[in-house]
Amino acid sequence: MDGVEFKDDRTRKWLDTMERRIDAIFFPRLFEALEDVEGGRLEWQRELLQIGRGVLDEAVAATSLPSARRLRAISAALNIFDGAARRWAPEVFGKDVQNERAEPSTIAERAG
Numbered sequence: 150m151d152g153v154e155f156k157d158d159r160t161r162k163w164l165d166t167m168e169r170r171i172d173a174i175f176f177p178r179l180f181e182a183l184e185d186v187e188g189g190r191l192e193w194q195r196e197l198l199q200i201g202r203g204v205l206d207e208a209v210a211a212t213s214l215p216s217a218r219r220l221r222a223i224s225a226a227l228n229i230f231d232g233a234a235r236r237w238a239p240e241v242f243g244k245d246v247q248n249e250r251a252e253p254s255t256i257a258e259r260a261g
Contacts, residue, residue, distance in 0.1 A: 160208075167204045171197065194238040205230055 178196065182189025209223050235242055 163204050163208045166207070167200060170200045170204070191240055194241050198234050198238060198241060201234070202230065 174196065178189070178193055182193060205226060209226065212219070212222065214222055
């Protein structure tokens with residue numbers, strides 16, 4: 150299946166992991182951001198993307214698929230994540246987001 154299946158409960162474990170990690174830092178980061186609103190927002194976006202990418206890498210490492218399907222699934226997951234991240238927080242990636250290449254995931258590098 151191509152695309153994202155939002156009603157698939159197999160992702161619940163990873164969504165819960167991400168929510169716990171965000172909840173653990175939310176209020177401390179909120180109060181830090183009050184001192185520097187614009188810089189705080191940018192740092193918050195960076196931190197959320199870092200948490201999301203970390204959870205994605207953990208999910209990829211825990212997934213067992215035949216090797217041909219595994220590489221395709223990893224590639225699709227990374228492309229979806231990176232595309233959504235760049236649309237949600239283009240400031241994190243700099244001014245020329247369209248021409249910038251995404252950094253490969255550590256997991257994807259090891260898998261390839």
